[in-house]
Amino acid sequence: MSSLLFWTFAIVMIGFGGAVIINRNPIASALSLVVSFLGLSVLFVSLNAFFIGVIQVLVYAGAVMVLFLFIIMLLDLRAEKIRKINWLTFGGGVIVSLCLLVQILAVIGSTKMAKQPFPPLASPRMDDVRSVGLLLFENYNLPFQIIAVLVLVATIGVIVLSKRELR
Amino acid sequence: MITLGDYLIVSGILFVIGFAGVLLRRNIIIIFMALELMLNAANLSLVAFSRFRLGPDGLPNYNAQVLVFFIITVAAAEVAVGLAIIVALFRVRRTTHVEDINTLKF
Structure with a gap:
């Protein structure tokens, strides 16, 4: 691009x-x-x-x-x-965010790898859904199933939380 | 020519925007959106590195994209649970302003 x-x-x-x-x-x-x-x-x-x-x-x-x-x-x-804005906390937040920004930019600027362009791909016609799917179901099968349990727990948790009275 | 650093800078700026949103805003729903921005900034740098470090077959390193897939799934579950907690909180306290919720404040 x-x-x-x-x-x-x-x-x-x-x-x-x-x-x-x-x-x-x-x-x-x-x-x-x-x-x-x-x-x-x-x-x-x-x-x-x-x-x-x-x-x-x-x-x-x-x-x-x-x-x-x-x-x-x-x-x-x-x-x-x-x-009413608490200017002390507001200014503190702005300063901390600016420090983080400066630090991230400094780290990127000091890395040699960041100045290289992207290497060309081997084949322009690639099938990335197939590759991701193969990797997901072969190498990452256990994490995938754990994620499924996590989503199930989240669903049940949301139903419990949205009941009228919590006890 | 677009380098890896350009993508990392964009990702870093997006992360800082999310970070500033969490620190500066007092509406709990906006804080939640800023959290999503930070997660997406991390996703962008992961995908950029996946394209940068080609595997031995000359294709992108798909391990990073699988990790991004997991992050998106966990983030979606987190949004659902978090918004349910916000609704439960709003029923009790009638506010979404974090400075009004100070019972646990020392």
Whole structure:
């Protein structure tokens, strides 16, 4: 993929990711999150990870976002009223985030590997769903089944939690 | 030419946005969305390394993509449980603002 497309979608993703935490209205945040995830799935496709890109759209932009919007509407959340900001904690958070950003950029800048372009693939026509599936069911069979139990436990936990009276 | 570093920088910026959201926002649902942003930033760098480190057959290293698959599954389960906890909390306290939930505060 050309660098123009990469930077376009990277900037879309980061811009809407920033809009998630800037917006006061939770519904606007949730919709910004959808656009951010769509940009991210384009970046996955640009890395030849088609399966992960499709899963990203299906699971995040589909299921998780519907869940978020459903909960926001169920709780009937409005835009937040402006509260008094504790400037000490706000400034502390900003400083810690900026330190983390500077540190990540410094580590990436000091790595030789980060300056190399991606090596070409052996065959342009690749079947990545097949490769991921083979690896998943051969080498990672036990973790896959553990994940299945985890999802089952999460489902039961959600049903128990959403009962009217907890005891 | 796009290098590995470009993808890592984008991933790092996305992670910092999520981190700042968790630290700065006081609405518990927005904090939850920021957590999702951080998980996705980690996914992006994993997939970038998978494309960068080709296996002996010249195809991407699919171990990383399997790991991303697991992360997405666990994140979806986590969202379901977390939102159920938020709904249960909202029924009792009628708020999603973390500064109103301070019973355990020392």
